[in-house]
Amino acid sequence: MEENKSVEEVTEEKEVVSKNFIENAIDKDLADGVYNTVHTRFPPEPNGYLHIGHAKSILLNYGLAEKYNGLFNMRFDDTNPTKEKVEFVNSQLDDIKWLGADWGDRLFFASDYFPQMYEGAVKLIKKGKAYVSDLTADQIKEYRGTLTEPGKEDPSKGRSIEENLKLFEDMKNGVFADGEKVLRASIDMASPNMNMRDPVIYRVAHMTHHRTGDTWCIYPMYDFAHPIEDAIEGITHSICTLEFEDHRPLYEWVVKELEYPMPPRQIEFAKLYLKNVVTGKRYIKKLVEDGIADGWDDPRLVSISALRRRGYTPESIKMFVELCGVSKAHSIADMAMLEYCIREDLKLKRPRMMAILDPVKLVIDNWEDGKIEMLDAANNLENPELGNRQIPFGKELYIEREDFMEEPPKKYFRLFPGNEVRLMNAYFVTCTGFEKDENGNVTVVHCTYDPATKSGSGFTERKVKGTIHWVNASTAKQVEVRLFENIVDEEKGVYNEEDGSINVNPDSKKVLTNCFVEPALAEAKAYESFQFVRNGFFCVDYKDSKEGAPVFNRIVSLKSSFVLPKN
Ligand code: ATP
Ligand code: MG
Numbered sequence: 001m002e003e004n005k006s007v008e009e010v011t012e013e014k015e016v017v018s019k020n021f022i023e024n025a026i027d028k029d030l031a032d033g034v035y036n037t038v039h040t041r042f043p044p045e046p047n048g049y050l051h052i053g054h055a056k057s058i059l060l061n062y063g064l065a066e067k068y069n070g071l072f073n074m075r076f077d078d079t080n081p082t083k084e085k086v087e088f089v090n091s092q093l094d095d096i097k098w099l100g101a102d103w104g105d106r107l108f109f110a111s112d113y114f115p116q117m118y119e120g121a122v123k124l125i126k127k128g129k130a131y132v133s134d135l136t137a138d139q140i141k142e143y144r145g146t147l148t149e150p151g152k153e154d155p156s157k158g159r160s161i162e163e164n165l166k167l168f169e170d171m172k173n174g175v176f177a178d179g180e181k182v183l184r185a186s187i188d189m190a191s192p193n194m195n196m197r198d199p200v201i202y203r204v205a206h207m208t209h210h211r212t213g214d215t216w217c218i219y220p221m222y223d224f225a226h227p228i229e230d231a232i233e234g235i236t237h238s239i240c241t242l243e244f245e246d247h248r249p250l251y252e253w254v255v256k257e258l259e260y261p262m263p264p265r266q267i268e269f270a271k272l273y274l275k276n277v278v279t280g281k282r283y284i285k286k287l288v289e290d291g292i293a294d295g296w297d298d299p300r301l302v303s304i305s306a307l308r309r310r311g312y313t314p315e316s317i318k319m320f321v322e323l324c325g326v327s328k329a330h331s332i333a334d335m336a337m338l339e340y341c342i343r344e345d346l347k348l349k350r351p352r353m354m355a356i357l358d359p360v361k362l363v364i365d366n367w368e369d370g371k372i373e374m375l376d377a378a379n380n381l382e383n384p385e386l387g388n389r390q391i392p393f394g395k396e397l398y399i400e401r402e403d404f405m406e407e408p409p410k411k412y413f414r415l416f417p418g419n420e421v422r423l424m425n426a427y428f429v430t431c432t433g434f435e436k437d438e439n440g441n442v443t444v445v446h447c448t449y450d451p452a453t454k455s456g457s458g459f460t461e462r463k464v465k466g467t468i469h470w471v472n473a474s475t476a477k478q479v480e481v482r483l484f485e486n487i488v489d490e491e492k493g494v495y496n497e498e499d500g501s502i503n504v505n506p507d508s509k510k511v512l513t514n515c516f517v518e519p520a521l522a523e524a525k526a527y528e529s530f531q532f533v534r535n536g537f538f539c540v541d542y543k544d545s546k547e548g549a550p551v552f553n554r555i556v557s558l559k560s561s562f563v564l565p566k567n
């Protein structure tokens with residue numbers, strides 16, 4: 001694979017060359033007649049905002065359903081009322097929709113299946129495969145044994161089926177306090193797999209659920225609930241992450257004992273991790289609660305809402321997860337790869353405009369006072385379809401402070417006394433002098449322009465080595481611009497080894513209030529993005545911008561340290 005190929009070409013080749021292991025497993029299932037369709041789901045718990053890792057799972061599940069002409073379910077795994085909230089249900093749906101995973105009318109809630117789960121538990125009791133236990137949580141742990149020692153039988157195990165049915169019904173009817181009784185599956189206390197040592201499948205919890213209210217005071221455990229949810233919905237391939245590999249035998253046990261006609265199959269893949277980036281819901285939540293991040297959509301985070309606010313597009317995230325691939329082996333992706341993807345996505349789609357982030361005035365002394373000339377500029381040199389625009393040009397401009405030097409080093413081709421440069425889309429100017437304030441800071445740079453050198457006029461008699469960008473001072477819009485760095489201190493790594501806290505970078509957000517942009521940008525709308533010449537890609541902040549007063553977040557700079565891997 002050559003380096004100069006576009007990402008589209010690369011991913012296309014990848015698809016032709018190799019399918020991922022999940023696709024291979026699906027192909028085999030279809031060929032063997034195990035299933036005659038593909039039905040996937042994305043099953044988040046509504047206990048926080050979704051992040052880039054979830055995006056991988058969403059796009060994987062949705063992508064498989066699409067590829068195999070199957071079905072995709074959006075299902076909330078809302079079986080644990082402690083941390084679940086309607087706020088999270090809504091934010092997760094917004095994020096998934098924005099990513100482009102269209103569930104149509106296939107939106108489900110695991111809590112709607114509480115009656116079937118209860119029936120399933122009763123069925124197990126009747127088969128002698130589940131029993132009510134009096135042990136406390138601590139005792140259950142103690143009786144469970146260790147990896148090297150088998151567990152001990154639960155003293156409650158000898159109860160009759162009738163007794164168990166009665167006690168389970170009492171659990172449901174609120175006779176017991178939280179923790180007083182649990183329902184356990186009767187499997188094998190000597191199993192080498194700890195998950196099979198009579199796992200708890202129902203517990204008493206007097207809690208109000210965000211959907212079912214106080215209807216239930218018993219709630220199913222994840223390992224019991226999840227296979228039932230999948231089976232009820234007719235899921236064929238239940239795709240989850242590697243930490244559930246050891247739970248697969250239990251998943252299979254549940255669907256077998258409950259005698260579902262077409263049991264779903266669990267397949268695990270490795271979670272997506274980003275180097276030096278806080279991904280887990282729990283940790284993102286901590287940054288928000290500790291006030292280090294300004295909310296779940298702080299543009300420095302990698303929650304999906306934060307990435308969207310920052311200016312990432314669904315296409316760029318899709319490109320990123322495709323480049324990461326699907327595998328069984330843990331690997332850590334680089335943020336630079338995600339940044340590469342957004343640059344690739346935006347570079348032809350968005351206009352390239354002029355904005356000055358650290359301004360110094362440039363005065364053209366031989367330009368007529370008050371005269372404004374409208375100049376023509378291409379919106380995107382690489383994509384003529386984006387058309388042209390007119391930019392005002394006049395006597396006083398702003399240029400970047402770093403584009404002028406009183407005493408230039410070697411190979412500095414921008415403005416310095418006596419040097420001639422091109423003003424992008426405008427004229428050649430020659431620096432004639434400058435002014436300083438009492439602190440020695442340059443306040444004004446003076447120059448003269450040559451009318452013969454107008455951009456697009458075909459002037460070829462002289463060449464200049466430097467081109468600098470500018471905005472016309474009298475028509476420019478002053479705006480706020482924010483530059484970001486990793487919220488994590490990359491030198492120290494994400495977690496503090498001593499106390500597990502997050503190593504925070506104190507300089508991760510820089511707010512610039514004295515920036516000037518072309519007048520056309522004054523009307524930019526929330527989520528609109530632009531390339532600012534030399535400064536990077538920027539997106540209009542949806543929260544802090546006002547009509548006619550956009551605030552720009554830098555999505556990413558133009559420089560890339562990422563090179564597409566050759567393979
Ligand atoms: P977190 O660890 O951030 O709390 P979670 O696994 O607890 O995530 P769930 O709501 O239970 O979050 O996850 C929904 C789905 O997203 C699950 O199938 C889970 O395996 C998948 N998922 C979560 N994190 C990642 C990740 N980093 N990479 C890929 N898939 C993920
Ligand atoms: Mg979870």
